[in-house]
Amino acid sequence: MKIKNIFTYCFISSLFLFSLICIWKILVTLQGIELTNFNFNKLFIFGIILCVINLLIGKKLNLNIKIILLALLFSIFDYFISTNLPIWYSFGIFLISLFFFNNIKDYDKNFLSKNHSSQKLFFNFLTLFGITLFSFVILFPFYMMLVTSFKTQAILLLNPLDFSINFAQGLPELFKSYFIVFKDYNFGRYMLTSTIVSLGTVIITLIFAIPAAYAVARLNFFGKNFLSTSILIIYLFPAIVLVIPLYTIFSQLGLRNSIEGLLIVYTATTLPVAIYMLQGYFKSIPKELEEAGIIDGQNWLGIIFKIILPLSLPAISSVALYVFMIAWNEFLFSLMFLDRPNTFTLSRAIQFLNVGAETPRQYLMAGSVVVTLPILIIFVYFEKYLVSGLTAGSVKG
Amino acid sequence: MSTKLAKIEKRTAYLLILPSVLLVFSIILFPIFSNIWISFKNVELKDLRIPEPRAKKLVKSIKENPNQIKVIYKLRNSSLTQEITNVKFKDKYPDNIEPISLNNKCQFKSNLLKCELGNWPKKYRENLEIVFQNTNNQEISKKELKSYKPKLSGKSQNILLTYEFTLNNFKKVIKDKAFIDLLSTTFYYTFFGTIGAIVFGILAAQMVNQKFFGRTFMRSVLLFPYVAPVVALAYTWELLLDPTSGTLNNLLINYQIIDGPINLLGQKYVTLNIFGFDFKLRLALTTVIIFEIWRYFPLAFLFILARLQAVPKELYEAADVDGANPTQKFLNITLPQILAVISILFMIRFIWNFNKFEDIFLLTGGASGTRTLPINVYQQGFSIGDIGMGSAVSIVIVVFLLIFMFIYFKLLGKRADEN
Numbered sequence: 001m002k003i004k005n006i007f008t009y010c011f012i013s014s015l016f017l018f019s020l021i022c023i024w025k026i027l028v029t030l031q032g033i034e035l036t037n038f039n040f041n042k043l044f045i046f047g048i049i050l051c052v053i054n055l056l057i058g059k060k061l062n063l064n065i066k067i068i069l070l071a072l073l074f075s076i077f078d079y080f081i082s083t084n085l086p087i088w089y090s091f092g093i094f095l096i097s098l099f100f101f102n103n104i105k106d107y108d109k110n111f112l113s114k115n116h117s118s119q120k121l122f123f124n125f126l127t128l129f130g131i132t133l134f135s136f137v138i139l140f141p142f143y144m145m146l147v148t149s150f151k152t153q154a155i156l157l158l159n160p161l162d163f164s165i166n167f168a169q170g171l172p173e174l175f176k177s178y179f180i181v182f183k184d185y186n187f188g189r190y191m192l193t194s195t196i197v198s199l200g201t202v203i204i205t206l207i208f209a210i211p212a213a214y215a216v217a218r219l220n221f222f223g224k225n226f227l228s229t230s231i232l233i234i235y236l237f238p239a240i241v242l243v244i245p246l247y248t249i250f251s252q253l254g255l256r257n258s259i260e261g262l263l264i265v266y267t268a269t270t271l272p273v274a275i276y277m278l279q280g281y282f283k284s285i286p287k288e289l290e291e292a293g294i295i296d297g298q299n300w301l302g303i304i305f306k307i308i309l310p311l312s313l314p315a316i317s318s319v320a321l322y323v324f325m326i327a328w329n330e331f332l333f334s335l336m337f338l339d340r341p342n343t344f345t346l347s348r349a350i351q352f353l354n355v356g357a358e359t360p361r362q363y364l365m366a367g368s369v370v371v372t373l374p375i376l377i378i379f380v381y382f383e384k385y386l387v388s389g390l391t392a393g394s395v396k397g
Numbered sequence: 398m399s400t401k402l403a404k405i406e407k408r409t410a411y412l413l414i415l416p417s418v419l420l421v422f423s424i425i426l427f428p429i430f431s432n433i434w435i436s437f438k439n440v441e442l443k444d445l446r447i448p449e450p451r452a453k454k455l456v457k458s459i460k461e462n463p464n465q466i467k468v469i470y471k472l473r474n475s476s477l478t479q480e481i482t483n484v485k486f487k488d489k490y491p492d493n494i495e496p497i498s499l500n501n502k503c504q505f506k507s508n509l510l511k512c513e514l515g516n517w518p519k520k521y522r523e524n525l526e527i528v529f530q531n532t533n534n535q536e537i538s539k540k541e542l543k544s545y546k547p548k549l550s551g552k553s554q555n556i557l558l559t560y561e562f563t564l565n566n567f568k569k570v571i572k573d574k575a576f577i578d579l580l581s582t583t584f585y586y587t588f589f590g591t592i593g594a595i596v597f598g599i600l601a602a603q604m605v606n607q608k609f610f611g612r613t614f615m616r617s618v619l620l621f622p623y624v625a626p627v628v629a630l631a632y633t634w635e636l637l638l639d640p641t642s643g644t645l646n647n648l649l650i651n652y653q654i655i656d657g658p659i660n661l662l663g664q665k666y667v668t669l670n671i672f673g674f675d676f677k678l679r680l681a682l683t684t685v686i687i688f689e690i691w692r693y694f695p696l697a698f699l700f701i702l703a704r705l706q707a708v709p710k711e712l713y714e715a716a717d718v719d720g721a722n723p724t725q726k727f728l729n730i731t732l733p734q735i736l737a738v739i740s741i742l743f744m745i746r747f748i749w750n751f752n753k754f755e756d757i758f759l760l761t762g763g764a765s766g767t768r769t770l771p772i773n774v775y776q777q778g779f780s781i782g783d784i785g786m787g788s789a790v791s792i793v794i795v796v797f798l799l800i801f802m803f804i805y806f807k808l809l810g811k812r813a814d815e816n
Binding site for chain 1: 406407409410411413414416417423427428429431432440557604609615618619625629634636642643644647653745748755759774775778779784794802805
């Protein structure tokens with residue numbers, strides 16, 4: 001029992017340390033530094049040795065001193081088996097091993113002889129490993145997008161692994177792709193179109209959805225149940241089955257290549273979810289407030305504007321942000337309906353860049369950053385609202 | 398009194414929902430029904446242009462006679478496929494000008510030239526020449542004549558509104574040899590994409606449900622792929638996976654994990670050797686599924702995390718007292734608690750992945766074995782230009798969708814009964 005625990009402890013800990021080091025090495029490689037070997041055997045065995053030492057020392061030493069000592073030992077070992085690497089690389093290794101030994105400092109013989117300790121250990125490491133791996137896998141494409149937009153074609157082809165940012169060349173040189181994207185590829189105009197379309201969709205959707213949601217939530221009328229189920233069903237119908245008929249109708253009505261056409265379609269497709277989300281919130285507002293309003297002589301419009309709206313501002317902001325996000329990110333309809341560059345939205349413009357002539361990739365990535373950054377900023381800033389919007393409406397996407 | 402109030406309430410309700418219902422009806426429900434209509438018709442992309450009678454006006458002066466002028470109208474039918482019936486022509490002229498001679502189709506009355514040009518077959522062309530003179534014997538200004546534009550009108554049969562129907566589109570869809578392959582690709586993509594997203598969602602939710610430094614930040618980061626625009630993400634992945642200059646291939650080669658570059662998005666099959674058995678994996682499809690999982694696991698994560706945070710702590714404490722190990726705790730407490738969320742999530746994601754278009758379209762364009770039903774709708778309708786076929790494929794999608802929805806609402810109803 002105990003032997004098994006010690007064995008799993010050493011094996012898993014060392015593997016975890018090794019994978020952390022691997023991620024660090026990959027990041028270092030991407031700074032253009034030549035590193036071609038993970039040194040699995042040596043690092044793994046040395047990791048196991050250090051884990052055993054950690055176990056043996058236990059709590060005999062001050063824990064902080066123990067951590068620093070072991071981390072130093074590991075960094076020095078790594079320094080000797082790898083050659084010609086800059087000092088910041090070793091410093092990174094030191095920090096990582098510090099983090100690692102800090103995590104295993106509490107494991108000693110007592111812990112390992114407890115019940116389920118090997119499983120607990122396994123899950124602890126799985127969590128840690130998961131967090132590092134998930135953040136790496138998720139953030140890496142975003143990092144690559146950003147850094148590629150700062151490079152030039154020649155450097156990218158020379159060493160595809162060099163993702164270091166050269167600050168020495170000065171800011172105008174660094175942001176060159178952005179200048180070109182805005183100046184030569186008209187991204188300023190596309191950005192304006194995207195903003196107009198997204199904000200317009202939000203405003204029109206709210207104007208249509210608030211009264212409808214109020215009616216569904218509060219008023220009694222024939223066909224109410226039917227209406228609220230059909231909202232859900234309509235909501236599940238995807239854009240791809242609407243595309244052909246809408247294309248035929250819009251091209252005969254001359255609504256293709258127009259912002260109005262996009263606004264109509266976006267509003268109609270986001271309306272069911274907006275009504276669905278809002279009516280849920282309206283139902284949670286106490287009825288007594290409205291009754292008080294009726295006694296005060298308010299009509300329906302007054303009740304909606306003076307009582308319901310101020311109380312449901314959080315829900316309305318969630319819906320607004322969610323609808324904004326959908327409209328900003330929308331691609332299929334803008335691909336179908338827009339084929340003249342003067343009406344392009346950002347998404348469509350980037351697709352056009354990629355399909356058209358050989359566009360250098362740094363411009364493509366600069367465009368991608370331009371379309372991604374606003375939505376990420378809005379997301380981080382209004383996270384609370386957007387997350388509740390996502391949970392309520394994220395059935396779609 | 399109360400009935401009167403109820404009546405007012407009803408009227409107000411209808412008034413409030415009417416705009417939304419109208420909009421949704423015209424943009425979502427009506428197109429779905431017209432999809433059925435179109436799918437039984439033989440319509441091509443080029444038929445969608447409405448045939449128009451067109452006229453180009455040329456003005457020529459006559460040398461011998463400066464107070465006379467010749468006007469030539471170059472008339473044509475813009476459509477290459479359809480006839481225009483009952484074409485009418487109208488053009489305005491300045492004062493003091495009248496035609497010298499007119500054929501019987503045309504009339505000149507109070508500065509207006511009106512002609513009845515009859516029926517124009519497809520590709521029809523004709524030149525209409527009329528000589529005008531000034532009644533005051535003055536010189537005619539060419540510019541003034543040119544400033545008036547002729548107006549034409551005609552009736553044409555809209556191919557979408559005829560009552561000719563055909564079953565050919567559906568026959569073609571079902572008889573297509575690739576149809577089975579298309580279906581299996583779609584289901585493969587949908588099923589594994591959904592399962593993968595849910596599995597990773599559970600893992601991520603389990604992680605974030607524990608306390609650690611930077612937890613709120615981690616939660617935001619995990620949602621990034623879902624919030625960011627597809628176009629940007631798909632092209633970034635394309636660069637990342639590029640066989641010659643992509644980061645991933647170069648990294649793997651750099652660390653000597655693979656010998657040569659792998660075209661992850663352009664290679665249909667890869668042969669894997671597992672325990673001596675050759676095993677064919679659909680490489681491009683798998684890559685697309687991984688992208689799909691990467692993009693949509695945040696959603697599953699969000700749902701499951703919300704549910705996990707609502708699980709009463711006492712349950713875990715009781716399990717600790719009983720001496721349960723982490724696996725037992727997960728299997729016996731966590732999993733049953735989140736099972737309801739997972740089943741609903743599975744159905745919804747299944748429906749949505751079944752209809753996913755953008756991701757595959759942007760990554761591979763449907764090439765190398767990644768053609769799913771939604772991609773086929775686009776290819777039939779817009780790459781090949783057969784609108785009727787595209788419609789027929791989307792009807793197939795709708796049929797599947799209705800089946801899934803039926804199951805989904807059955808499931809929802811069952812859940813509601815249980816609670």
